[in-house]
Amino acid sequence: MQVPLLDLKAQFQTLREAILPEVERLIESQQFILGPRVESFEEAVCRYTGAPHAVGVSSGTDALLMALMALEIGPGDAVLTTPFSFFATAGSIARLGATPAFVDIDPLTFNLSVEHLRRTLADALRDTDGHPLARDGKRIRAIMPVHLYGLCAEMDAIGDLAQEYGLPIIEDAAQALGSTYPSRHGPRQAGAIGDFGCYSFFPSKNLGAFGDGGMVVCRDAAAAQKLRALRNHGGERRYYHPIIGGNFRLDALQATVLEIKLPHLDAWSAARRRNTALYREAFENAGLFPAITFPAEPYRGSGHANHHIFNQFVLRVPERDALCAALESAGIGHAIYYPLPLHLQECFNGLGHREGDFPEAERAARETIALPVYPELAPEQIARVVETLARFYARR
Numbered sequence: 001m002q003v004p005l006l007d008l009k010a011q012f013q014t015l016r017e018a019i020l021p022e023v024e025r026l027i028e029s030q031q032f033i034l035g036p037r038v039e040s041f042e043e044a045v046c047r048y049t050g051a052p053h054a055v056g057v058s059s060g061t062d063a064l065l066m067a068l069m070a071l072e073i074g075p076g077d078a079v080l081t082t083p084f085s086f087f088a089t090a091g092s093i094a095r096l097g098a099t100p101a102f103v104d105i106d107p108l109t110f111n112l113s114v115e116h117l118r119r120t121l122a123d124a125l126r127d128t129d130g131h132p133l134a135r136d137g138k139r140i141r142a143i144m145p146v147h148l149y150g151l152c153a154e155m156d157a158i159g160d161l162a163q164e165y166g167l168p169i170i171e172d173a174a175q176a177l178g179s180t181y182p183s184r185h186g187p188r189q190a191g192a193i194g195d196f197g198c199y200s201f202f203p204s205k206n207l208g209a210f211g212d213g214g215m216v217v218c219r220d221a222a223a224a225q226k227l228r229a230l231r232n233h234g235g236e237r238r239y240y241h242p243i244i245g246g247n248f249r250l251d252a253l254q255a256t257v258l259e260i261k262l263p264h265l266d267a268w269s270a271a272r273r274r275n276t277a278l279y280r281e282a283f284e285n286a287g288l289f290p291a292i293t294f295p296a297e298p299y300r301g302s303g304h305a306n307h308h309i310f311n312q313f314v315l316r317v318p319e320r321d322a323l324c325a326a327l328e329s330a331g332i333g334h335a336i337y338y339p340l341p342l343h344l345q346e347c348f349n350g351l352g353h354r355e356g357d358f359p360e361a362e363r364a365a366r367e368t369i370a371l372p373v374y375p376e377l378a379p380e381q382i383a384r385v386v387e388t389l390a391r392f393y394a395r396r
C-alpha cells in the first residue's frame with residue numbers, strides 16, 4: 001500500500017461538479033483580472049477570519065512582501081522573525097533590502113520563542129530616539145511570527161511586546177488559515193490578530209488554489225487601500241502611479257476556485273485533526289512513545305475546535321535520516337520541513353551567522369519529519385504508516 005504525503009486528486013474528485021461549471025462560466029466571461037470574483041472571495045475571507053479588509057494577491061510570498069512594502073520597510077530596517085520556516089518568510093524581508101533579524105524557536109511548538117523575543121528586544125541597543133536596533137545596527141521595524149504547521153504562535157505575549165516597543169506585527173499565516181488562537185480577548189483567527197496577516201493558497205496549503213495565490217488581510221482601511229494600489233503597480237487610476245508597486249494580483253480564476261472551496265475548509269481541518277488523533281492512538285498502541293514526540297497542542301484545552309489545523313503533521317524522532325530511508329523503501333510519503341534553518345542559508349552568508357546561533361532551530365531541522373495527514377487519508381493508511389515506524393524502531 002502506497003501512502004502519499006498529499007493527494008490533491010482525492011479532494012478534487014469531491015468538488016469537480018461544483019468547480020468545473022463555475023470555472024467554465026468565468027472562462028466564458030473572459031474576466032480574468034480582478035473584478036467581481038476576486039472581490040467576492042475577499043469578502044468571504046473577511047467574513048471567515050473576522051479581518052476588516054482583505055486584498056487578494058499573487059502568492060503567499062507576495063502577500064508578505066506587500067505587507068512589508070505597505071509599512072515602507074527597506075534598507076536600514078530589520079524585522080524580527082523565526083529562522084525555522086519556509087524561505088519566503090525571511091526572503092521577503094531581504095528582498096526589500098531589510099535584515100531578517102532571527103530569534104530562536106520554542107522547541108515544543110517550533111514557533112517563535114517569546115522568551116527569546118523578549119530578551120532580544122530588551123538587550124537591543126537603541127538609537128538616539130530610543131528605537132531598538134538589530135545586531136547589525138538596523139532599526140527593528142516589525143515582528144513577523146509564523147504560525148508554523150497550522151499552530152498559532154503565542155500572539156498575546158507577542159502582541160504585548162509589539163505594543164511595548166511600538167512595532168507592527170505581520171503574521172505569516174501561510175500555513176494557518178482557519179486556525180483559531182484563544183487570545184485573552186476571545187477566539188481570533190490566525191492572520192486576523194496582528195496588523196497584517198498573510199495567507200498562501202499554494203496547492204498544498206489547507207485551502208489550495210489551482211496554482212499560486214495569496215491574500216493579505218489588515219485592520220487599517222488606509223493600509224488596505226495602499227495594498228490595493230501596490231498590487232496594481234502602485235496606482236488606483238490606470239497609468240498614474242503615486243507609489244511603486246508591482247503586478248501582485250490574484251487571478252479571478254483562482255478566486256473562483258477558492259471561494260467554492262472555502263466553506264469546506266473547517267471540515268478538512270477537522271479531518272486532519274481526526275487523523276492526528278488516530279496517529280496518537282496507534283503510536284500509543286505500538287509503544288512508540290516516548291521515543292517519538294507528538295506535535296504539541298498547547299491550545300487544546302481552549303474549547304475551540306481549530307486550535308491546530310495540521311497543515312503539516314511534524315514529529316520529532318530519533319534517527320530521523322535512517323527513518324526517512326525506511327519510509328522511502330516502504331512507499332510512504334514524508335518530508336522535512338525544513339532541513340536547513342534560514343540563518344544558515346547560503347544566500348544569508350552576509351548576515352554572518354554560524355552554526356550554534358539558534359540551536360533549537362538547528363535541532364528541529366535535524367530531528368523532525370512530516371508524515372501524511374491530508375484529510376482524505378484512510379485509517380488503513382495511517383495504520384500502515386505506524387506499522388512501518390514500529391518495525392523500524394523495533395529493529396534498533
Ligand SMILES: *Cc1c(COP(=O)(O)O)cnc(C)c1O
Binds near residue numbers: 085201
Ligand atoms: C507556503 C508558505 C509561504 C509562501 O507562500 P507561497 O504562496 O508559496 O508564495 C510563506 N510562508 C510560509 C510559512 C509558507 O508555508
